[in-house]
Amino acid sequence: MKYFIQVTLSVYVASMLVYTLWSYITFQTLDQGWVGSLVYLPHGCRVLFYCFFGFRALPALYLAEITGPALVWEDQYLSYWGFASICSLLSVVIAVEVLKWSSVSTFTYSLLKKINFANYKFLIFVIIISALINSIFTNLIIGALNDIDINIIVVTRFFIGDMFGSVVFITWLMIMFNMIRDRRLYPIQDDNP
Amino acid sequence: MKNLFQISISVFIITLLVCSFWASIIQGSHTTWTGSFAYLPHGCKVIFFCFFGYRALPALLSAELTCHYLEWHNNGLAFFYSASFTSLASVVIAVEILKWSRVSLDNNINLYSKLNLINYKFILLVIVLSALFSSIFTNLTLATFNDIAINVPVIVRFFVGDIVGSLIFLFALIVILRVLLTQNYFESLK
Numbered sequence: 136m137k138y139f140i141q142v143t144l145s146v147y148v149a150s151m152l153v154y155t156l157w158s159y160i161t162f163q164t165l166d167q168g169w170v171g172s173l174v175y176l177p178h179g180c181r182v183l184f185y186c187f188f189g190f191r192a193l194p195a196l197y198l199a200e201i202t203g204p205a206l207v208w209e210d211q212y213l214s215y216w217g218f219a220s221i222c223s224l225l226s227v228v229i230a231v232e233v234l235k236w237s238s239v240s241t242f243t244y245s246l247l248k249k250i251n252f253a254n255y256k257f258l259i260f261v262i263i264i265s266a267l268i269n270s271i272f273t274n275l276i277i278g279a280l281n282d283i284d285i286n287i288i289v290v291t292r293f294f295i296g297d298m299f300g301s302v303v304f305i306t307w308l309m310i311m312f313n314m315i316r317d318r319r320l321y322p323i324q325d326d327n328p
Numbered sequence: 329m330k331n332l333f334q335i336s337i338s339v340f341i342i343t344l345l346v347c348s349f350w351a352s353i354i355q356g357s358h359t360t361w362t363g364s365f366a367y368l369p370h371g372c373k374v375i376f377f378c379f380f381g382y383r384a385l386p387a388l389l390s391a392e393l394t395c396h397y398l399e400w401h402n403n404g405l406a407f408f409y410s411a412s413f414t415s416l417a418s419v420v421i422a423v424e425i426l427k428w429s430r431v432s433l434d435n436n437i438n439l440y441s442k443l444n445l446i447n448y449k450f451i452l453l454v455i456v457l458s459a460l461f462s463s464i465f466t467n468l469t470l471a472t473f474n475d476i477a478i479n480v481p482v483i484v485r486f487f488v489g490d491i492v493g494s495l496i497f498l499f500a501l502i503v504i505l506r507v508l509l510t511q512n513y514f515e516s517l518k
Binding site: 236260275286288 | 457484487
């Protein structure tokens with residue numbers, strides 16, 4: 136229970152910080168706000184936190200998904216965004232579970248290991264599959280519930296945004312954690328002696 | 329060279345037959361779009377590329393282009409045929425990503441092995457992943473080059489159609505080849 140509360144608080148605060156940063160940059164120029172969706176950083180939070188903490192991260196992620204837009208830029212969002220958020224989170228859950236089922240790789244690495252494709256296949260694969268599922272089905276739900284037509288350009292933008300956003304977020308996190316390790320700011324037990 | 333020729337002829341004829349069969353069924357219906365809920369030719373692309381690799385590509389591409397020309401040559405879309413390239417590329421990308429990730433890569437996949445999820449993980453994942461890629465990028469290509477609006481329900485229809493069509497084709501192929509096997513038509517090949 137204590138671990139669940141720790142995970143929930145950490146995930147919520149981190150996700151809100153990332154969302155706030157992204158929305159601050161994106162909505163500086165409202166007429167070109169869509170450019171920001173080409174690098175949607177919060178998707179990186181979904182992928183990384185679900186991969187690292189599993190189902191325990193979901194409540195905090197969903198809470199951040201709905202309180203972020205509500206507190207920061209509520210008027211920029213369509214109705215029923217909460218339902219779309221469920222679909223976005225489900226896309227990550229489905230991607231992870233499909234990959235676990237396919238036994239693509241065992242997920243026992245950490246961000247502090249050397250970056251290479253052998254270590255990060257799982258994450259990259261989750262990013263690609265979840266971005267594909269999210270771009271199609273989140274837009275389907277938003278379009279159906281709000282009775283609007285969403286075209287293929289928007290779907291592609293979601294896909295690219297989720298991919299780039301996740302890669303940028305994870306890269307930044309890896310740089311930060313590697314710096315913490317190199318500077319010995321935190322006593323970390325290395326997995327690769 | 330002989331192998332490439334054999335593969336090309338076989339793949340071309342089967343794909344053209346499947347594509348024509350599918351097209352003739354949906355053209356008999358009043359709502360032709362319902363046919364895209366089971367797009368059988370996607371199964372040909374997946375199976376033949378998984379089994380024969382890059383050697384199957386020329387035949388797959390020419391069969392689809394031929395079929396589309398025969399069935400819809402006056403559809404009014406200038407870049408209608410560009411969809412065939414992206415659709416085929418989606419299968420290639422899906423297979424290469426899965427190979428790169430080494431997901432349940434069993435090189436001894438064949439249609440005579442018992443149908444179960446352990447044997448068919450690779451093909452099932454290729455079907456799902458290529459359907460996701462194809463539904464987005466084929467529609468993006470069609471919309472961009474032909475300057476038309478394509479909305480999300482069409483994308484979802486493509487996605488469902490590619491998966492259902494591939495599964496039906498795969499299932500039909502397994503049934504046919506099993507019948508041939510049990511009747512000992514391949515006795516001399518063993």
